[in-house]
Amino acid sequence: MSESMRRINQFRDERNWRQFHNEKDLAISISLEANELLELFQWKTPEEAKENPERLKEELADVLIYSYMMADNLGFDIDEIITEKLIKNTRKYPIPKSFGQKKKYNELDED
Known part of the structure; x- marks a missing residue:
């Protein structure tokens, strides 16, 4: 297990959130977070969107976290x-x- 996956699972388990993280809900969450990432680019040039790297990092991290969780659930x-x-x-x-x-x-x- 990667260090990132271990930290994600620890965060989740400390809050007893595993019960909410089935594959269907994780797929929904991946899509929602990807849309939040996409929204940062709406009506902007790529250069303008990159002016707020902290928000980009946060939304990209959310997509990756949920993706890692889904892979872990599925044993991938x-x-x-x-x-x-x-x-x-x-x-x-x-x-x-x-x-x-x-x-x-x-x-x-x-x-």
Whole structure:
């Protein structure tokens, strides 16, 4: 278990909040916190949004905390699932076809 996961679980368990952290509610919380992060960029240029790094860090941390909690609930190893996804993305986005492109993988052969 990572140090971050241990600290998250300790914080949660000290407050007896495990009972509220089922997968459905964690998925909802991830979405809500991601939207709070997104709201910091609404009607602003990226540069303007980055003028308040503390708020950005707080909202990003909330997304990550809930994501870590969901992975822990499901018995997923964070490093392992990220590695697996990067392997899949490497296949979907080969460098020769995707380098410098913003197209989705299913649009890369259209040129």
